Amino acid sequence: MIYCISGESYDYSLTNSIDCLKNYSSNLYAFLESVDREGESGEVDRSVNSYVTYNVHGYIRWKDSNGILHPASNVTVNIYSTESTISNGYIIGSATTDSNGYYSVNVQNSGTEDNVFIRVQSSGLNVTVRNASNVIYSYTSMIYNGVTNGNSVSISYNANNSTDLGKSMCVHQSFELANRYMYSLENTYMNSINISFPDNSHGTTCYYNNKIYVLSGDAFDWDVLEHEYGHYVADVFNILANVGGSHYLNEILALTKGKSNGIKLAWNEGWATYFAINLQNKMGASSMNIPNVGDECYSDTDDANIYYSIESVDSDYLLGESGEVAVSGILYDITDPTNSSDNDEIYCSNSNIWYIIKNNTCQTLSSFVTSFYNSSFTTQTKLKLGKTLSHFKVAALLSSTVNIAYGSNPTFSWVKQGGSVNYQNGSFSLAFYDSSYNLILKTSSTTESSQTLTTVQWNQIKNSGSTVYCCVETYQTTAPTTGPYYSNRISISTS
Numbered sequence: 001m002i003y004c005i006s007g008e009s010y011d012y013s014l015t016n017s018i019d020c021l022k023n024y025s026s027n028l029y030a031f032l033e034s035v036d037r038e039g040e041s042g043e044v045d046r047s048v049n050s051y052v053t054y055n056v057h058g059y060i061r062w063k064d065s066n067g068i069l070h071p072a073s074n075v076t077v078n079i080y081s082t083e084s085t086i087s088n089g090y091i092i093g094s095a096t097t098d099s100n101g102y103y104s105v106n107v108q109n110s111g112t113e114d115n116v117f118i119r120v121q122s123s124g125l126n127v128t129v130r131n132a133s134n135v136i137y138s139y140t141s142m143i144y145n146g147v148t149n150g151n152s153v154s155i156s157y158n159a160n161n162s163t164d165l166g167k168s169m170c171v172h173q174s175f176e177l178a179n180r181y182m183y184s185l186e187n188t189y190m191n192s193i194n195i196s197f198p199d200n201s202h203g204t205t206c207y208y209n210n211k212i213y214v215l216s217g218d219a220f221d222w223d224v225l226e227h228e229y230g231h232y233v234a235d236v237f238n239i240l241a242n243v244g245g246s247h248y249l250n251e252i253l254a255l256t257k258g259k260s261n262g263i264k265l266a267w268n269e270g271w272a273t274y275f276a277i278n279l280q281n282k283m284g285a286s287s288m289n290i291p292n293v294g295d296e297c298y299s300d301t302d303d304a305n306i307y308y309s310i311e312s313v314d315s316d317y318l319l320g321e322s323g324e325v326a327v328s329g330i331l332y333d334i335t336d337p338t339n340s341s342d343n344d345e346i347y348c349s350n351s352n353i354w355y356i357i358k359n360n361t362c363q364t365l366s367s368f369v370t371s372f373y374n375s376s377f378t379t380q381t382k383l384k385l386g387k388t389l390s391h392f393k394v395a396a397l398l399s400s401t402v403n404i405a406y407g408s409n410p411t412f413s414w415v416k417q418g419g420s421v422n423y424q425n426g427s428f429s430l431a432f433y434d435s436s437y438n439l440i441l442k443t444s445s446t447t448e449s450s451q452t453l454t455t456v457q458w459n460q461i462k463n464s465g466s467t468v469y470c471c472v473e474t475y476q477t478t479a480p481t482t483g484p485y486y487s488n489r490i491s492i493s494t495s
Contacts, residue, residue: 052113078118137169210235247265387488416428431470
């Protein structure tokens with residue numbers, strides 16, 4: 001029998017099985033089960049189950065390596081009701097914390113009072129941190145008994161920095177920030193990825209097969225964690241070259257891996273480091289006051305020997321196109337504010353550089369630079385990259401000293417560069433531009449480190465205006481040929 005509500009009473013409507021309601025509404029099913037249905041002429045029990053409605057809220061925080069608390073954003077908080085113990089609890093609500101680590105959810109359950117607890121997972125925003133046994137980290141609060149209708153229950157959690165559970169919250173927050181950064185570029189979040197922590201199955205913190213493995217000692221190293229997330233992003237967007245293996249900061253990878261593999265590995269690692277440091281810069285992570293987060297240095301506290309700036313790069317790391325620090329430094333120079341003291345006079349928007357890399361599936365520095373030159377940026381902007389390329393020994397270094405004696409044609413000279421004598425740049429041409437950056441002429445290529453203009457060339461340049469810009473177009477001719485790379489530009493007076 002189904003009894004339908006009519007005003008203040010229940011009227012008999014029809015006789016039918018209510019089993020079909022089980023999957024539709026468990027509360028309605030339970031209520032109808034409790035109604036007296038013994039005959040149409042009998043008295044009907046008009047009692048109705050009571051419901052308790054209340055609010056559960058609180059703050060979820062985690063501690064950094066210095067013991068400072070920070071809000072845990074975008075983590076999952078499940079609300080449980082229980083009759084007596086944790087083991088018989090069942091979910092009655094769920095929430096996701098906001099940027100302040102705050103959650104609030106209104107819940108309803110049958111009865112006149114409720115017993116409630118929460119479980120906080122190191123999961124959310126398509127990032128899930130699991131232990132090596134593939135179990136999601138979660139914190140379970142104490143049970144709050146006797147919650148009555150209209151109550152408000154405050155249940156918060158401060159994760160510590162000494163247990164794997166507590167550290168898993170820090171690990172999650174690093175990747176959560178990276179995914180929010182990707183949203184700023186793509187207007188959508190990256191797909192779900194699992195994080196295994198602590199996990200030494202690969203001997204190092206690494207990205208492999210759509211999963212990130214994190215060593216115990218790297219729990220607080222956001223540069224390291226987001227470097228690996230950078231590999232994940234590169235893999236998804238097909239900008240991760242299929243080359244792996246050992247690599248060192250002061251290594252010219254073309255010498256140890258062969259040029260083809262060396263320039264690809266340098267891109268893989270340099271891109272990932274740039275991704276980590278750049279995302280922290282763009283997301284304002286320095287204001288979070290987390291140790292070693294939001295600066296311009298890559299640090300790995302699990303390896304005391306790894307700490308270096310990608311803005312003010314040590315001369316030992318200026319190793320050309322197959323040096324990973326050179327790759328990260330060049331990319332960072334392009335998207336950070338200009339700084340003449342660091343040989344950086346270029347600035348391009350973060351999103352524009354990302355779209356160049358993504359849309360052209362760049363897997364080497366050369367493919368990126370070529371795509372940059374083919375972009376819609378102005379010629380002036382493109383040539384501004386030259387100072388950075390020359391600084392990192394990717395392009396030739398053009399001398400600013402030019403002998404323009406009366407009655408003679410000028411000679412221009414440069415340092416070939418290229419990273420090492422084994423992989424020097426091998427082909428050079430001078431390119432001249434007028435004050436509006438229109439190309440005046442480009443000389444024929446040479447393998448030498450200087451070139452003297454012909455009278456015809458010099459007259460053509462002098463007739464183009466009083467101020468002319470010059471740079472060297474460079475190719476790295478060891479197979480496979482890479483470039484062109486335009487050098488630093490100099491200004492010459494023709495009057």
